[in-house]
Amino acid sequence: MNNTAVKRFSRSKKAQISIFIIIGVVLVLSFAALIVVSSLRRDSALSPSTSQAAAIPSWAAEINSYVLSCIQKIGVIGFKKIGLQGGYIDMLNATLSGKHFVFSRTPTESDGVLFSLTGFHPIPYWFYLKDKNDCSSCGVASNNYGIQLYLANFYNFFDYGLKDMEFQAEKFIQSELPGCINDFSSFKSAGYNITYGNITPQVSIGDRDVTLAVDFPVTIGSGGKTTAIPSFISTLDLRLKEIYQLAALTTLYQINFQFLENITLFLVDANSIPPDPGKMPPRSYTDHSFATAMWGVPLVKENLKTMLLAPRIKEIQINRTRNAVRRTSADPITQGIYNLLFLDLLLNESKDLEVDFMYSPSWGDIYFDINPKQGILLTPDSDRTTPPYNLGPPEQTNNYEFFYDISYPVVVIIRDNRSLLSEGEKGYTFRFALEANIRGNRNLLQCNTGDCGLAPFNYGQVTGTYSGTAATPGACAPGREIFVCTKDCLPAYNNAGNFYFGKSVCGNACCNDDASCEFVKNEFFTCSLTGTKYNTEPDCAIDCTTITNPPFNINTVQTVLCDPEQRLYDNLTISAIDAKTTQPISDVSITWGCGNAWECPMEKTGEDGAFSSKFPFCSGDGYLLLAKQxxxxxxxxxLSTTNLLGKKSIPITLEPIRRVPVQASSITVTNLFRIKRALFRDMGNSIIDDLYHETSSSFPAPFPGAGASVQVSGYLKDLMDEVEQEFHSPTTSGGSTLTKEGQALMDKLYEAKANISRAKSLVETYKFWHDMGRENVIEASYLARGVLTLMYNLLHDDAFVEKTIKEYWANRAASSGSPIPYTFPRTKYWNIGLPAPYTAQITAYFQFLQNEMKNIVFLQEGERKDPAVIERFQQASTPLQPEQELFITVQKKKDSPYEQETLLTQAIMNQGSQPFIELVPGTFDLFIQFRDNAPFTIPPSGYLPSIDYGGGLFGGIEINPDSRQWSVAKGPLDANTKVQLYFFRTEATGGYDEVLGEVGDMAYYSKRFRKFIEPEFVS
Known part of the structure; x- marks a missing residue:
C-alpha cells in the first residue's frame, strides 16, 4: 500500500466494518436484510437533524437550505462518479484517487477499460494481470483498496474499500462546496452579513444510506440579528454498502474460482468438437480420419471475440438478483454452458440489485496467442502407418492439442432501482472491470501455483491456404448529446439536475455558463448495418456485426461419432448396480467416450437397471460413465469396440451418496506469542528477568574498581543467597564454607541458573509473530517451569529438600567409584525462606506455567501419539457457542484419473443448526474455518491504526494429503448416524502479526496434531 493510502486511513471512526472472506474451496458472504427507506422528497431527505433545524431561526432557514442543497448536489454528483468509475471520482487526479492510472486502447495493457470510444470514461480493474501480456511472473493486482489489502492477506479489506470512497467524497465536497455557495453572493447582495470558516466534511457509508456531515461554521447577520450554524448534515438514500458488498464478492469469486477463465475454456471446448475449420481448434482431441481440419490464427481470434465472448459473457448471471433466471436445456453441453454462466454466490435474496456482465470488441484488441502453429496455420499432429507388405489398410492418428493464451476485459454493472430516488435520480449504477487471463490453457490461479501449461514445441511443417467465417463490424453513430446542469443560478431557480439536448442549450439554461454543464450520455447509438438504435455504444458494438461464411479451400470431413449410424457390432448390455444394496438402479444416464474429448450421451437404464444397444466405433482408449442424481x-x-467383441454385458456399480449429519467441537490452541511475552519482553516484568537478570556496567579509571562489573538480581539469585546463608559452617581461618547440604542445593540452583539463561537466549530475539520459533518458545517454557518447580519445592517441601541432598551425594558416590561418607546430620527441618511477596510471585509464576502447559501445543512426542491423551483432549473439547460458526468443506479425492466427478460439500454450522455432509467410501479432504462473531479490537501497531472488528477467523483445520487425508470406510459409514468433527480454536490475538500468524498456522497444527482431529462416526 502506498503512503497516501496509509495516511488516508489513519483517522479513527467508531463504526468499523469488517468482513472475512474464506479462500480456497469455500467462499461465503451473507447479505444482511436491508430495510428499505421509504421514498422521501428530495429536500426533506437531506434535512438536518430535528434539533439543529429547530435551532435555526426562520429568517436564516433559506441560507441553511441553500448550503444543504449544495452538499446534496455535490454528494450526488460525487457518488454517481464513484459508481460509474469503479469507486473513483476522478481517476486523473492522483491526489484524490491515491494512485496514478495508466489507460490505453489496448485494455489488457491498461489499468482499466475505456468504456466509450467517444469520451474518456474509464472503469478500473478490480482484479487483473499487472504484468505485461507475456506473463513473465503472472503477478496480479487490484485497483480497489479493499481487494488490494485482501490480496496482501489483510482480512479487513471490506472496511478499507468503503473508507477509500468516503475519503474521496470528503475531498470532493471540500473542493466543490466553495464554488457552489459562491461566497453567498446572492444573499449578501440581499443585505445579509455572512462570514464562514473552514470546510471539514466527514462522510459515512452506512447499511442503508450515506451520511454527509460537514463541519462548516457559518455566521449570519441581518437586521441586527445574528445566528450561527456550526455544521450541516445530509443523508443520501444510497445503499452503496450492499452494492459494494456484491461487487467485492463477485471479485473474490473471480480471484478464488476464476469463473471467467472456466467459462472461456468451456466455450472453447463446446465449440471445438469435432474438429471443424468453422469452430475453435480443440484443446485435446484424437481421431483417425484421413481428412484433417486446419485453421488460421487471425480467424480463430475473431471467432473467439465475436462468436463466443461477445454473445456469451452478457449471459452471465448471479443468483438471487433481480434479472437472474436459471435456464435449462436438454443438451448436456448447452446445459453445462448455462450452469457455468449462472453464478451461485448469494445466500440471501437481493432482488433490488440487477447485475450485468459485458464484453465488447469495441474496447480494444484482446491478447491472443495459440500454439503450436506454423506461421498463421494451425494443424494437427498426424501420423500414418502402413502394415508390412500391405497386409492391411493404412491407419492415421490425428492429435489435436492446442494451447491458448487469452486476456480480455469484462465490465460488471450493478444497478439499484431503489437508490437516489428521493434525489431525483432513476436509481444508481456501479461499474467495475475484471480481466480474464489464460496462459497455456490454465488460469492464473493454476499458473501461480506452478501448474501453468506449456505448449509442445513443433508438430511439423504444413503448408496450405484457408478461408472461413469472417465478422465485419459496422459503425455505431451517436445520437444527440445529453447534458445536465450542475448549478443553481439563484436559490429561487432550481435548474440544477435538469437535462438538456446539446451543451449550448444547457449552458443558456444553466446560468449562461457552459462550464456548469456536464456530459451525461448520448441519446442512443444507431447501427449502420441495420438502423437499430441502442441505449449504449457497447450494446450497439456487440450486435452491429455481419458474419459471412466463405467456402474453406481445404477438404475436411467431420467425424460424426455420436450419430446412430456409427453404432456398430453386437448389442451390449450395461447394468447399473447400487453398491450398498446390490439392487439395480433405473434411470441412470450413460455416456460413451472415446479419446480425450469425444463423449456420446446414450439412453438411460430401464426399470431393471439395464440398457442394451450397439455402441459407436472407438479403436482408442474409450470409457463408460454412468451417472444419476x-x-x-x-x-x-x-475400453474399445474391439475388446468389447463377444461381451454380452458389463455391470458397473454406483456408490450412493450418504447425507450424514455432523457435530463439531473445538480444541483450544494456546497463543505462543502471548506465552513468549510472559516469559520475556524488552520492557516490563517478565518471568525470566524476574527470576535472574544480569546488568553489565563499566567504570573508567581512575575511579576505584575501574573495569567491567555485573550486577545480578532476581528471585533465583535471592534464593541462592538464602541457601548460602542457611547452609554454611565456620572454617579454621575465620571464614565460612558451604556444608555438604549447601553444596547439593547450590549445585541444583546453578543448574537452574544455566537453564534460565538458556531459556532467555531462546526467546529474547523474537519481536514479531512471523519471526518466532515455536519449538524455541516451547523449550523455553519447559526450562522456566523446571526452574520454578525447583524453587517452589525448595520453599514449600522439606521432604523434597532432603531427597535432593541425598540424591546428590548418592550420585557423587556412584560417579567417583567409591563411597563418599555422608550421613544426614539434621534432626530438625531447616528454614529456607524468602520474603512473602517474593514467594507469592514465584508461586504465581509456577502456577501460571503449570496451567498454560497443559495445552496441546506443549505435548511431547510420545504424548501426541498416546490414545489416552488424545481421548482426554477430545472429551474436553468445546461445542459451538452463540455468535460462533463454522465453514465446512469436504471434498472427495479422485480414486483414479478417469473419475470425472468430484463430490464436494460446503456447509455452515452454528449453535443450534444441523448441517449435513455428503460421503461415500473413499478418501476426503476436510477444510474447516472457525469464525467468532463477537466483537474485538486489535490495538494499533506501527503505521496501522487500531481496528474494531465485528468478529474474525480464529481457527480451523486442514486435513489434506500433507497432513493425511480422511479415510472413510464403508462399515463405519453405514453403521453410524453422525460424524463428530474436531477443530482447533486459537486464543484472542493481540496484534496484526498474531492475526495473520495464528490463523495462518492451521495447516501446521493440523499436521502436528493430526490424530486429535480425526473425524469419528458416532451413533
Missing amino acids: GYLAGFKPH
Whole structure:
C-alpha cells in the first residue's frame, strides 16, 4: 500500500466494518436484510437533524437550505462518479484517487477499460494481470483498496474499500462546496452579513444510506440579528454498502474460482468438437480420419471475440438478483454452458440489485496467442502407418492439442432501482472491470501455483491456404448529446439536475455558463448495418456485426461419432448396480467416450437397471460413465469396440451418496506469542528477568574498581543467597564454607541458573509473530517451569529438600567409584525462606506455567501419539457457542484419473443448526474455518491504526494429503448416524502479526496434531 493510502486511513471512526472472506474451496458472504427507506422528497431527505433545524431561526432557514442543497448536489454528483468509475471520482487526479492510472486502447495493457470510444470514461480493474501480456511472473493486482489489502492477506479489506470512497467524497465536497455557495453572493447582495470558516466534511457509508456531515461554521447577520450554524448534515438514500458488498464478492469469486477463465475454456471446448475449420481448434482431441481440419490464427481470434465472448459473457448471471433466471436445456453441453454462466454466490435474496456482465470488441484488441502453429496455420499432429507388405489398410492418428493464451476485459454493472430516488435520480449504477487471463490453457490461479501449461514445441511443417467465417463490424453513430446542469443560478431557480439536448442549450439554461454543464450520455447509438438504435455504444458494438461464411479451400470431413449410424457390432448390455444394496438402479444416464474429448450421451437404464444397444466405433482408449442424481458416478475405463467383441454385458456399480449429519467441537490452541511475552519482553516484568537478570556496567579509571562489573538480581539469585546463608559452617581461618547440604542445593540452583539463561537466549530475539520459533518458545517454557518447580519445592517441601541432598551425594558416590561418607546430620527441618511477596510471585509464576502447559501445543512426542491423551483432549473439547460458526468443506479425492466427478460439500454450522455432509467410501479432504462473531479490537501497531472488528477467523483445520487425508470406510459409514468433527480454536490475538500468524498456522497444527482431529462416526 502506498503512503497516501496509509495516511488516508489513519483517522479513527467508531463504526468499523469488517468482513472475512474464506479462500480456497469455500467462499461465503451473507447479505444482511436491508430495510428499505421509504421514498422521501428530495429536500426533506437531506434535512438536518430535528434539533439543529429547530435551532435555526426562520429568517436564516433559506441560507441553511441553500448550503444543504449544495452538499446534496455535490454528494450526488460525487457518488454517481464513484459508481460509474469503479469507486473513483476522478481517476486523473492522483491526489484524490491515491494512485496514478495508466489507460490505453489496448485494455489488457491498461489499468482499466475505456468504456466509450467517444469520451474518456474509464472503469478500473478490480482484479487483473499487472504484468505485461507475456506473463513473465503472472503477478496480479487490484485497483480497489479493499481487494488490494485482501490480496496482501489483510482480512479487513471490506472496511478499507468503503473508507477509500468516503475519503474521496470528503475531498470532493471540500473542493466543490466553495464554488457552489459562491461566497453567498446572492444573499449578501440581499443585505445579509455572512462570514464562514473552514470546510471539514466527514462522510459515512452506512447499511442503508450515506451520511454527509460537514463541519462548516457559518455566521449570519441581518437586521441586527445574528445566528450561527456550526455544521450541516445530509443523508443520501444510497445503499452503496450492499452494492459494494456484491461487487467485492463477485471479485473474490473471480480471484478464488476464476469463473471467467472456466467459462472461456468451456466455450472453447463446446465449440471445438469435432474438429471443424468453422469452430475453435480443440484443446485435446484424437481421431483417425484421413481428412484433417486446419485453421488460421487471425480467424480463430475473431471467432473467439465475436462468436463466443461477445454473445456469451452478457449471459452471465448471479443468483438471487433481480434479472437472474436459471435456464435449462436438454443438451448436456448447452446445459453445462448455462450452469457455468449462472453464478451461485448469494445466500440471501437481493432482488433490488440487477447485475450485468459485458464484453465488447469495441474496447480494444484482446491478447491472443495459440500454439503450436506454423506461421498463421494451425494443424494437427498426424501420423500414418502402413502394415508390412500391405497386409492391411493404412491407419492415421490425428492429435489435436492446442494451447491458448487469452486476456480480455469484462465490465460488471450493478444497478439499484431503489437508490437516489428521493434525489431525483432513476436509481444508481456501479461499474467495475475484471480481466480474464489464460496462459497455456490454465488460469492464473493454476499458473501461480506452478501448474501453468506449456505448449509442445513443433508438430511439423504444413503448408496450405484457408478461408472461413469472417465478422465485419459496422459503425455505431451517436445520437444527440445529453447534458445536465450542475448549478443553481439563484436559490429561487432550481435548474440544477435538469437535462438538456446539446451543451449550448444547457449552458443558456444553466446560468449562461457552459462550464456548469456536464456530459451525461448520448441519446442512443444507431447501427449502420441495420438502423437499430441502442441505449449504449457497447450494446450497439456487440450486435452491429455481419458474419459471412466463405467456402474453406481445404477438404475436411467431420467425424460424426455420436450419430446412430456409427453404432456398430453386437448389442451390449450395461447394468447399473447400487453398491450398498446390490439392487439395480433405473434411470441412470450413460455416456460413451472415446479419446480425450469425444463423449456420446446414450439412453438411460430401464426399470431393471439395464440398457442394451450397439455402441459407436472407438479403436482408442474409450470409457463408460454412468451417472444419476444421488450417486457418485461410476466409471469403466480402457475400453474399445474391439475388446468389447463377444461381451454380452458389463455391470458397473454406483456408490450412493450418504447425507450424514455432523457435530463439531473445538480444541483450544494456546497463543505462543502471548506465552513468549510472559516469559520475556524488552520492557516490563517478565518471568525470566524476574527470576535472574544480569546488568553489565563499566567504570573508567581512575575511579576505584575501574573495569567491567555485573550486577545480578532476581528471585533465583535471592534464593541462592538464602541457601548460602542457611547452609554454611565456620572454617579454621575465620571464614565460612558451604556444608555438604549447601553444596547439593547450590549445585541444583546453578543448574537452574544455566537453564534460565538458556531459556532467555531462546526467546529474547523474537519481536514479531512471523519471526518466532515455536519449538524455541516451547523449550523455553519447559526450562522456566523446571526452574520454578525447583524453587517452589525448595520453599514449600522439606521432604523434597532432603531427597535432593541425598540424591546428590548418592550420585557423587556412584560417579567417583567409591563411597563418599555422608550421613544426614539434621534432626530438625531447616528454614529456607524468602520474603512473602517474593514467594507469592514465584508461586504465581509456577502456577501460571503449570496451567498454560497443559495445552496441546506443549505435548511431547510420545504424548501426541498416546490414545489416552488424545481421548482426554477430545472429551474436553468445546461445542459451538452463540455468535460462533463454522465453514465446512469436504471434498472427495479422485480414486483414479478417469473419475470425472468430484463430490464436494460446503456447509455452515452454528449453535443450534444441523448441517449435513455428503460421503461415500473413499478418501476426503476436510477444510474447516472457525469464525467468532463477537466483537474485538486489535490495538494499533506501527503505521496501522487500531481496528474494531465485528468478529474474525480464529481457527480451523486442514486435513489434506500433507497432513493425511480422511479415510472413510464403508462399515463405519453405514453403521453410524453422525460424524463428530474436531477443530482447533486459537486464543484472542493481540496484534496484526498474531492475526495473520495464528490463523495462518492451521495447516501446521493440523499436521502436528493430526490424530486429535480425526473425524469419528458416532451413533
